[in-house]
Amino acid sequence: MFRNQYDTDVTTWSPAGRLFQVEYAMEAVKQGAAAVGLRSTSHVVLATVNKATSDLSSYQKKVFKVDDHIGVAISGLTADGRVLSRYLRNECINHAFVYESPLPVSRLVVRLADKAQVCTQRSWKRPYGVGLLVAGLDETGAHLYYNCPSGNYFEYQAFAIGSRSQAAKTFLERRFESFNNYSRDELIKDAVFAIKETLQGEKLTSAICTVAILGKDEAFHLIDQKIIQEIIDSIEIKEDAPAEQAPEQDEAGSSGAAPMDI
Amino acid sequence: MALRGDWVYENNGGTCVAIAGSDYCVIAADTRLSVGYSIYTRDYSKICKLADKCVLATSGFQGDMKALQKNLAARHLIYQHQHNKQMGCPVMAQHLSNTLYYKRFFPYYTFNILGGLDSDGKGCVFTYDAVGSYERVGYSAQGTGAGLIIPVLDNQLKSPSPLLLPAKDAVTPLSEVEAVDLLKDVFASATERDIYTGDKVEIVVINASGIRQELMELRKD
Numbered sequence: 382m383f384r385n386q387y388d389t390d391v392t393t394w395s396p397a398g399r400l401f402q403v404e405y406a407m408e409a410v411k412q413g414a415a416a417v418g419l420r421s422t423s424h425v426v427l428a429t430v431n432k433a434t435s436d437l438s439s440y441q442k443k444v445f446k447v448d449d450h451i452g453v454a455i456s457g458l459t460a461d462g463r464v465l466s467r468y469l470r471n472e473c474i475n476h477a478f479v480y481e482s483p484l485p486v487s488r489l490v491v492r493l494a495d496k497a498q499v500c501t502q503r504s505w506k507r508p509y510g511v512g513l514l515v516a517g518l519d520e521t522g523a524h525l526y527y528n529c530p531s532g533n534y535f536e537y538q539a540f541a542i543g544s545r546s547q548a549a550k551t552f553l554e555r556r557f558e559s560f561n562n563y564s565r566d567e568l569i570k571d572a573v574f575a576i577k578e579t580l581q582g583e584k585l586t587s588a589i590c591t592v593a594i595l596g597k598d599e600a601f602h603l604i605d606q607k608i609i610q611e612i613i614d615s616i617e618i619k620e621d622a623p624a625e626q627a628p629e630q631d632e633a634g635s636s637g638a639a640p641m642d643i
Numbered sequence: 644m645a646l647r648g649d650w651v652y653e654n655n656g657g658t659c660v661a662i663a664g665s666d667y668c669v670i671a672a673d674t675r676l677s678v679g680y681s682i683y684t685r686d687y688s689k690i691c692k693l694a695d696k697c698v699l700a701t702s703g704f705q706g707d708m709k710a711l712q713k714n715l716a717a718r719h720l721i722y723q724h725q726h727n728k729q730m731g732c733p734v735m736a737q738h739l740s741n742t743l744y745y746k747r748f749f750p751y752y753t754f755n756i757l758g759g760l761d762s763d764g765k766g767c768v769f770t771y772d773a774v775g776s777y778e779r780v781g782y783s784a785q786g787t788g789a790g791l792i793i794p795v796l797d798n799q800l801k802s803p804s805p806l807l808l809p810a811k812d813a814v815t816p817l818s819e820v821e822a823v824d825l826l827k828d829v830f831a832s833a834t835e836r837d838i839y840t841g842d843k844v845e846i847v848v849i850n851a852s853g854i855r856q857e858l859m860e861l862r863k864d
Contacts, residue, residue, distance in 0.1 A: 474717045
């Protein structure tokens with residue numbers, strides 16, 4: 382990314398047909414602490430790294446419940462994320478008030494995307510500097526979407542955003558084909574593992590990650606820290622065991638899954 | 644049968660009663676929905692659970708009751724998102740009052756009783772008029788049968804004046820079982836003489852272990 386004369390405001394195109402301000406906004410997402418999302422046919426899991434700015438402060442909230450059937454994890458400018466979460470919550474409440482039924486996830490992400498697009502076409506606004514992983518469950522099944530500052534949105538089986546998310550994406554790319562058949566617990570485990578990948582050597586404890594899940598008979602909620610610590614411990618035990626044991630413990634039958642690269 | 648061409652309200656009849664105990668609260672409402680001299684349905688709930696320890700019973704115009712309940716439920720969701728906890732009963736009480744007064748110049752035609760447990764676990768009952776004037780009391784009745792019920796409750800439950808010293812609790816010393824029995828008796832009595840009260844009474848009991856619901860048959864005429 383280089384400074385140039387076409388990047389001062391969002392309503393100026395570059396000769397190459399790019400809006401630099403929007404791209405800079407997407408850079409902001411890449412600087413945020415990592416967030417990952419995974420989905421099976423019946424559950425969706427979101428996990429984030431809790432980065433605290435200093436030892437004296439607490440970490441910022443990056444996972445928000447939007448409704449019983451929808452939750453989001455954010456990466457980037459958390460203030461923008463908080464404001465957008467409030468918007469999403471209001472949309473769900475208003476829809477449920479009028480139609481007495483939960484807002485379908487695909488509709489919600491379109492509204493969010495349209496809201497983001499507005500900020501890319503007004504000279505007095507700036508794009509939202511936050512990427513959102515929207516996890517939801519409706520009549521059409523379980524969904525995971527990624528909403529960018531550009532106003533685009535994509536549906537994913539699994540995705541990771543934020544700093545060092547490439548490591549998590551590599552891990553997920555190896556395993557995503559079997560996610561649809563994963564049980565609830567396997568999904569959580571893989572989410573925690575993906576977070577571990579983004580830490581690249583740093584010690585993973587339940588204090589530095591937040592995990593949330595939603596499913597067919599399970600409203601969106603954060604998973605208790607104790608349970609997360611148990612999962613982390615079980616992952617660590619698996620690593621200490623010789624590599625041949627790893628496929629045995631993997632009940633999903635993800636055939637040919639590489640032994641854990643640590 | 645509208646009184647004027649632009650009369651937008653209707654009285655669907657029915658009665659609500661609530662009694663606050665030292666560690667419980669009972670709220671009851673009949674299940675008859677009427678208009679004029681006709682019955683629309685014998686099976687209509689006037690009670691709405693707003694929060695874990697907070698239940699609303701409403702008599703009056705049921706169209707406004709439904710709208711009011713939905714409004715409160717939506718606002719409660721927002722509260723939960725912002726505060727990470729449920730609304731307590733006294734909080735909901737103030738909120739209901741504000742919501743009603745918001746429509747001071749086109750009121751909700753609703754006569755509400757809010758019942759639940761306060762933060763100390765003691766029973767509380769709040770009684771309202773149509774525009775939000777409210778008061779915490781030990782017991783209350785609203786609706787078409789209220790005039791027949793309040794005198795009986797006064798006789799059984801009324802505590803000495805709050806102006807007397809030493810100060811006395813507004814809550815009744817009655818046990819939960821006795822309070823439920825009293826409610827059943829007053830409803831049966833009101834059913835005898837009030838044409839709008841009858842069919843069934845829905846009794847909801849809130850205590851430390853949660854919320855419990857009972858249905859009792861009443862005269863159908």
